[in-house]
Amino acid sequence: MEYATLFIVLACIFGFFMAWGVGANDVANAMGTSVGSRALTIKQAVIIAAIFEFAGAWLAGGAVTQTIRSGMLDANLLAGTPEILVFGMLASLLAAGTWLLVASIFGWPVSTTHSIVGAIIGFAIVAIGMEAVQWGKVGAIAISWVLSPALSGVVAFVLFRSVQILILDTPNPLDNAKRYVPYYIFLAAFFTALITLLKGLTHLGMDLTTFQSYGIAAAFALMTAGLGLLAIRRLRFDPADDRDFHFSNVEKVFGVLMLVTACAMAFAHGSNDVANAVGPLAAVVSVVQSGEVSVHTPMPMWILLLGGVGIVLGLVTYGHRVIATVGTGITQLTPSRGFAATLAAAMTVVLASGTGLPISTTHTLVGAILGVGLARGIAAINLSVVRAIFMSWIITLPAGALLSILFFFIIRAAFS
Secondary structure (H helix, E strand, O other): OOOHHHHHHHHHHHHHHHHHHHHHHOOHHHHHHHHHOOOOOHHHHHHHHHHHHHHHHHHHOOOEEEOOHHHOEOHHHHOOOHHHHHHHHHHHHHHHHHHHHHHHHHOOOOOHHHHHHHHHHHHHHHHOOHHHEOHHHHHHHHHHHHHHHHHHHHHHHHHHHHHHHHHHOOOOHHHHHHHHHHHHHHHHHHHHHHHHHHHHOOOOOOOOOHHHHHHHHHHHHHHHHHHHHHHHHHOOOOOOHHHHOOOHHHHHHHHHHHHHHHHHHHHHHHHHHHHHHHHHHHHHHHHHHHOOOOOEEEOOHHHHHHHHHHHHHHHHHHOHHHHHHHHHHOOOOOHHHHHHHHHHHHHHHHHHHHHOOOOOHHHHHHHHHHHHHHOOOHHHOOHHHHHHHHHHHHHHHHHHHHHHHHHHHHHHHHHO
């Protein structure tokens, strides 16, 4: 293929840019609640996320990926014109990366999956035609704008109400925290382990049955709960502080839990969402090297390495803006509230993975934070921030599509 080397170089640059956007915008899913609740400082969160996001992307990011992300269109329609797929993937990466940059500047937590899907829809419409797009799947994505936050919001509301009833609104909140938090630690470890097993390790050749996955998650949760119990016993408390300083001792107990959920969610996120950045890059490399379009594309390790580095760099350089929105902009979080939101998001993602519901991790976590805020009353929520977030969700698909159409025409004209 003419310009083969140049196509691969451009794909690497645009793929790295997209991975940077994933790190700048989407890593807030794993770290926002921990930073907002002050369980971790922003520096500690960046270090933990850098390690576990990179490990997830590098170790479990996938040996094979779909040529067209999320099956939005049939790759066979492009079999006779591989150069059109190359132009389209380059345009899609540049468009999705550009939109994530804009969203990150404004501190909007948007879905990286919806960004790349919108971009692919845009190039497909102008390159092949409206009939090339699986519009039923687009409708399912639109449903997820409501379904994801509503489901996780209800779960988070129930979880935090249970914390209020069992611990915070009792005469002896610290004693009850010591009694019940190990059970919450078990729940949190169980569901975050399930996310990793069901979504994060599917590409490692670990062909686990559902029963095995649940068994391993339960064993990991028991071990984590035991370690959490030991950590709680080593904490130093001043019971007089609790009522005067917003349950500071109780929140220390929940702070132990937030570290566990932050690490697990970062690993699962890195393994699952790195494909949004490197999937189109792998498709370009495959088409350029073979001259053919295939439905599934091999994922060389160097591409996963590039994606992992890009995610970490995006987090370090620009991730603080979206982390601030998720952690403090929507509602004021404490470790107990952050725990309820993170666990609700994890439970919702596990439920969606098992049932095939279309869901976004970003939308799920924002909905869970809203649910925690509602448990304290509507006045606890910053409605102007919520409105801006919802609007950014709605315009993500069309923004990605329009940018992709623009870049597709520019790239095709440049190389034709």
